[in-house]
Amino acid sequence: xxxxISEIRFDRFLxxxxxxxxxxxxxxxxxxxxxxxxxxFSKEYQDLSAVIVLxxxxxxxxxxxxxDHVKISSEYGTVVAVAKKSEEKKDVRANEGHSGVxxxxxxxxxxxxxxxxxxxxxxxxxQKISTVGELIRV
Amino acid sequence: xxxxxxALLCEDIDVRDGEVRHACRxxxxxILNRQQIDPMVDQEVVDIDxxxxxxxxxxxxxxxxxxxxxxxxxxxxxxAGVRLAEKIxxxxxxxxxxxxxxxxxxxxxxxxxxxxxxxxxxxxILFWGADPMNTHPRLMSGYAYYPRGKNRQHGWEExxxxxxxxxRRSHTASICKSVHEIIPGRDVEFIDALMLALRNKVPKTVYxxxxxxxxxxxxxxxxxxxxxxxxxxxGSVPRDAIxxxxxxxxxxxxFRILPLxxxxxxxxxxxxxxxxxxGGCTPTPASLHDADCLLCxxxxxxxxxxxxxxxxxxxxxxxxxxxxxxxxxxxxxxxxAGGVDLAGTAVRMDGTKIxxxxxxxxxxxxxxxxxxxxxxxxxxxEAV
Ligand code: SF4
Numbered sequence: 001x002x003x004x005i006s007e008i009r010f011d012r013f014l015x016x017x018x019x020x021x022x023x024x025x026x027x028x029x030x031x032x033x034x035x036x037x038x039x040x041f042s043k044e045y046q047d048l049s050a051v052i053v054l055x056x057x058x059x060x061x062x063x064x065x066x067x068d069h070v071k072i073s074s075e076y077g078t079v080v081a082v083a084k085k086s087e088e089k090k091d092v093r094a095n096e097g098h099s100g101v102x103x104x105x106x107x108x109x110x111x112x113x114x115x116x117x118x119x120x121x122x123x124x125x126x127q128k129i130s131t132v133g134e135l136i137r138v
Numbered sequence: 139x140x141x142x143x144x145a146l147l148c149e150d151i152d153v154r155d156g157e158v159r160h161a162c163r164x165x166x167x168x169i170l171n172r173q174q175i176d177p178m179v180d181q182e183v184v185d186i187d188x189x190x191x192x193x194x195x196x197x198x199x200x201x202x203x204x205x206x207x208x209x210x211x212x213x214x215x216x217x218a219g220v221r222l223a224e225k226i227x228x229x230x231x232x233x234x235x236x237x238x239x240x241x242x243x244x245x246x247x248x249x250x251x252x253x254x255x256x257x258x259x260x261x262x263i264l265f266w267g268a269d270p271m272n273t274h275p276r277l278m279s280g281y282a283y284y285p286r287g288k289n290r291q292h293g294w295e296e297x298x299x300x301x302x303x304x305x306r307r308s309h310t311a312s313i314c315k316s317v318h319e320i321i322p323g324r325d326v327e328f329i330d331a332l333m334l335a336l337r338n339k340v341p342k343t344v345y346x347x348x349x350x351x352x353x354x355x356x357x358x359x360x361x362x363x364x365x366x367x368x369x370x371x372x373g374s375v376p377r378d379a380i381x382x383x384x385x386x387x388x389x390x391x392x393f394r395i396l397p398l399x400x401x402x403x404x405x406x407x408x409x410x411x412x413x414x415x416x417g418g419c420t421p422t423p424a425s426l427h428d429a430d431c432l433l434c435x436x437x438x439x440x441x442x443x444x445x446x447x448x449x450x451x452x453x454x455x456x457x458x459x460x461x462x463x464x465x466x467x468x469x470x471x472x473x474x475a476g477g478v479d480l481a482g483t484a485v486r487m488d489g490t491k492i493x494x495x496x497x498x499x500x501x502x503x504x505x506x507x508x509x510x511x512x513x514x515x516x517x518x519x520e521a522v
Contacts, residue, residue: 022322026308027269027273028272029162029163029164029272032167032273037167038173039460040460040461041465077445098306103306107441108440111441111443117322132465136440136444
């Protein structure tokens, strides 16, 4: 970030690793509330919608960490969202994690990837989070 | 007063001095929601009368009109919508994965019950592809799990067993006594395994057969079992598989099914405009391809189907709130919200008719009052 040449990561110029996952949608009460309180074009709604919960093993495979932007592409569309690491016991499937499955709140960010359960490729991305306007092309 | 934030239609809501009492987080935000949009034609703000006139002209000229939604409208608006559809030869699609299950319930192909019956009698409660803690927040405390009921005096601690079956360990799953995780796309295999287990056969399956057998044992012992069917079940499993499972469960015990959808009056429109698609209705570019004019009433098409703005049909939006579809619609007509500033009736998720008094008392007249979707529908009926 400081411009120091030693901090440049040369692996950025190589092909970024990607992982094939199944997208499963879920409902989030706080996201529903944000849509009602602030509208679906709001930053509050975007912050709770443009999210994918990934298993720590999948994050590692795509060389990404919690909070990184990731590109998710299916045969129907592409979206850039924030990756979140599964919280232990809360998001993980009993005892075994959920490698190969990514959870996204039901919204335009997940719906662009197709009807459920959609198969998609996920990889770390330097792009900014997709906006509603970009996704519905208005 | 009644909350129309979801299909539970809670009737104990009190609103005083801008403060909402008894409602959940969703209900409070819904009742106080003022995310309204201006009337528009071709994305330019216009007078509401101009917007209605323009919509009428588009509908009158349409050769293949299609109406989408109506699940968030009062029953009276739905009836006017059905009349309008008949007059201009439009199809109506409630756009919900739950429509086929509602159809099966209405035609007695599966057994159902009311929510008070769940509270009074249910001892085994399955949340299948459903996470009511995030979608119907007062279901567990009002009916499904926590309350004591006539034949369930000991409430959840002793008298009820809650089970979650889902592709994800949801918040609702976290309070259930047992959780069965479905592999995405392999829902029917789980049902097949469970049906074998109900007949005391050890299923050969990708799922843990011992756990499936244990689940079957619990279900068979149920005195009054209920499946709350969320979109994760009805959106992933063909309707005949659900009927088969319900028939099988009822060979051994008394099992009912209740659809858990969010639109507060979907049950009414789904009954009025029965959908023929198996697995329920959800719009796809292909299914909308034939239409030349789409009328979205209380339904955000572009949120469900982001490609909708590219569809080669004119789009009319009638909605109490701002929607993504309004961002690319040819005509936008804002309206009052049922149960908030519009009185009427609705049908709760269990088929019970509920009165919806207007919370804000503005009704349809007075300064700043919003016009109702019923008035809009009636004006369209006169104009086309
Ligand atoms: S559970 Fe549903 S009907 Fe009841 S207060 Fe919450 S949103 Fe309103």
